[in-house]
Amino acid sequence: MKNYEVVWILEEIADLLELAGENPFKARAYRRAARSLEALDRPIGELVAEGSLREVPGVGEAIAGKIAELVTTGRLAYLERLRAQVPPGLKEMLAIPGVGPRLARLFYEELKIDSIAALEEAARAQRLRELRGVGAKVELNILQGIQRLRERPARVPLGVVLPIGEEIRAALAGLPGVRRAELAGSARRRRDTVGDLDFLVAAEDAAPVMAFFTRLPVGDEVLAQGEKKASVLHRGGFQMDLRVVRPEEFAPAWLYFTGSKEHNIRLRGLAQEKGYKLNEYGLFALPEEKPVPAESEADLYRALGLPFIEPELREDRGEIEAARAGALPVLIERRELRGDLHVHSRWSDGTAALKDLKAAAAARGYEYLAICDHSKSLGIARGLDVQRLRAQWEEIDALNARGGVRLLKGVEVDILADGRLDLPDEVLAELDVVVASVHTGLKQEAEQLWRRVEGALRNPHVDILAHPSGRLLGQREASALDLERVIALAAETGTALEINSFPDRLDLTDLMARRAAEAGVALVINTDAHAVDQLDYIEYGVATARRGWIGARHVLNTLPLTELLARLERKAQRR
DNA sequence: GCCGTTTTCGGCCCGACTGTTTTCAGTCG
Numbered sequence: 001m002k003n004y005e006v007v008w009i010l011e012e013i014a015d016l017l018e019l020a021g022e023n024p025f026k027a028r029a030y031r032r033a034a035r036s037l038e039a040l041d042r043p044i045g046e047l048v049a050e051g052s053l054r055e056v057p058g059v060g061e062a063i064a065g066k067i068a069e070l071v072t073t074g075r076l077a078y079l080e081r082l083r084a085q086v087p088p089g090l091k092e093m094l095a096i097p098g099v100g101p102r103l104a105r106l107f108y109e110e111l112k113i114d115s116i117a118a119l120e121e122a123a124r125a126q127r128l129r130e131l132r133g134v135g136a137k138v139e140l141n142i143l144q145g146i147q148r149l150r151e152r153p154a155r156v157p158l159g160v161v162l163p164i165g166e167e168i169r170a171a172l173a174g175l176p177g178v179r180r181a182e183l184a185g186s187a188r189r190r191r192d193t194v195g196d197l198d199f200l201v202a203a204e205d206a207a208p209v210m211a212f213f214t215r216l217p218v219g220d221e222v223l224a225q226g227e228k229k230a231s232v233l234h235r236g237g238f239q240m241d242l243r244v245v246r247p248e249e250f251a252p253a254w255l256y257f258t259g260s261k262e263h264n265i266r267l268r269g270l271a272q273e274k275g276y277k278l279n280e281y282g283l284f285a286l287p288e289e290k291p292v293p294a295e296s297e298a299d300l301y302r303a304l305g306l307p308f309i310e311p312e313l314r315e316d317r318g319e320i321e322a323a324r325a326g327a328l329p330v331l332i333e334r335r336e337l338r339g340d341l342h343v344h345s346r347w348s349d350g351t352a353a354l355k356d357l358k359a360a361a362a363a364r365g366y367e368y369l370a371i372c373d374h375s376k377s378l379g380i381a382r383g384l385d386v387q388r389l390r391a392q393w394e395e396i397d398a399l400n401a402r403g404g405v406r407l408l409k410g411v412e413v414d415i416l417a418d419g420r421l422d423l424p425d426e427v428l429a430e431l432d433v434v435v436a437s438v439h440t441g442l443k444q445e446a447e448q449l450w451r452r453v454e455g456a457l458r459n460p461h462v463d464i465l466a467h468p469s470g471r472l473l474g475q476r477e478a479s480a481l482d483l484e485r486v487i488a489l490a491a492e493t494g495t496a497l498e499i500n501s502f503p504d505r506l507d508l509t510d511l512m513a514r515r516a517a518e519a520g521v522a523l524v525i526n527t528d529a530h531a532v533d534q535l536d537y538i539e540y541g542v543a544t545a546r547r548g549w550i551g552a553r554h555v556l557n558t559l560p561l562t563e564l565l566a567r568l569e570r571k572a573q574r575r
Numbered sequence: 576g577c578c579g580t581t582t583t584c585g586g587c588c589c590g591a592c593t594g595t596t597t598t599c600a601g602t603c604g
């Protein structure tokens with residue numbers, strides 16, 4: 001059983017406990033355990049086998065017992081009892097904005113409503129308003145909520161919302177009376193997808209900022225509006241939230257609204273231990289609530305006895321413990337990258353000429369750029385055969401003769417459905433960089449996929465496995481390939497794994513990249529750019545790496561050119 | 576259900592907004 005399957009089940013138990021009207025702290029305990037296990041860097045089965053499950057924060061005797069049952073038998077009697085007790089439709093109702101466990105339960109107990117469809121019908125028939133605490137407005141909101149649920153895109157890729165967020169942030173920052181405007185929430189933490197875009201503004205007078213925000217041309221509908229807080233639905237279907245605070249409240253507010261929720265809960269717990277109260281307005285010494293001065297987030301962390309924690313780490317995935325122990329990682333920064341090792345040109349399905357890519361790389365301060373066009377089997381992408389590949393080398397040599405950014409001869413060679421590579425070894429041996437990837441047969445069984453990838457990893461000429469899971473955000477799930485096995489073999493063979501920066505890939509994910517780095521696997525942050533401007537996608541790959549606790553020492557394309565080439569050569573010579 | 580330089584029992588993060596209410600419950604983040 002996969003870790004994420006255990007996590008889902010614990011979350012389902014939490015939902016069901018809430019719907020059953022159980023002690024809410026019990027449900028929270030299951031959620032906390034789920035969060036801890038999500039961040040675990042080992043298979044849960046191993047912990048069960050060695051009896052160390054209870055060392056995981058939030059996992060006590062009862063939950064450990066249930067996980068053990070689940071992992072060893074594949075079933076959980078407790079869950080089955082809960083499922084039998086709570087109709088499945090109640091859980092589905094929780095997805096409707098404005099419907100929580102109490103309302104779902106009320107609808108079921110009083111009106112026997114056990115599905116979204118039945119709820120919609122009852123709301124239309126105006127039967128919900130008969131219930132105590134429910135009026136016409138709630139009924140209307142539920143109908144709109146159901147509508148929105150059907151229309152809304154799930155979470156939106158970071159690469160889509162971040163440019164929008166930055167533009168609006170800049171506009172807010174330019175308003176008269178605004179001292180500061182920043183992104184917060186999951187966009188600031190650089191999660192791969194963003195549910196809603198959060199803005200925080202420091203201003204003495206909130207009214208003009210609220211007025212501007214609720215009348216943005218890109219806004220479709222104002223969902224909520226108070227004196228200092230508003231929510232607007234963006235035309236793209238995602239929600240945008242604004243908070244306006246007084247300038248002296250900015251630091252605690254930014255900390256608070258950046259989250260994650262789980263990180264905040266831990267910080268508040270630490271504050272309590274130290275005799276403080278922490279909220280979005282500041283840190284206060286109890287019992288008289290005397291404010292503790294803090295001009296920055298770093299001041300607040302310091303008051304709690306911690307060093308500054310980078311936003312990308314704030315997920316309660318061990319960063320609090322690491323901070324307390326003085327063991328926070330030094331995270332990679334974009335300027336540390338000396339080149340991009342996976343770029344397409346006009347030679348296959350890219351749009352840019354080699355000379356323009358070279359100029360663009362120079363403009364970004366790079367030392368090298370690997371041209372990795374597709375190999376011939378990818379006909380749809382005008383993949384290169386040996387002859388055209390050699391012709392491309394001539395152009396590369398001519399450009400390199402002029403000095404400046406060094407173009408590396410590379411290829412993105414297809415791992416064919418039968419496991420062979422799409423180019424002969426003797427050709428691969430002549431290249432500076434070989435990136436291998438699976439583009440077809442992504443729906444194969446895990447074992448079949450594994451045999452294909454295993455062959456590529458064991459090939460002495462393959463330097464990098466690109467976009468290992470094959471996922472496309474919002475379009476295609478990760479393949480069944482067992483990435484734990486890939487990581488183990490990549491470590492053994494000295495093959496690097498790619499963090500692909502393309503906004504709908506971000507593959508490896510933050511968590512998998514972290515596991516790979518911890519297993520001693522070298523990582524490469526690439527864009528997979530098919531156009532000049534896409535070289536800037538590198539920002540999202542760097543963000544993913546940072547969320548994976550990764551520093552420059554784990555990443556091959558931080559190496560100077562000669563060291564990089566020596567490192568790539570080393571694998572080929574291991575045989 | 577978890578957890579403990581106050582604690583093995585009694586707590587468990589905290590506030591804004593909304594809607595239905597005459598003082599608060601539910602939801603959300």
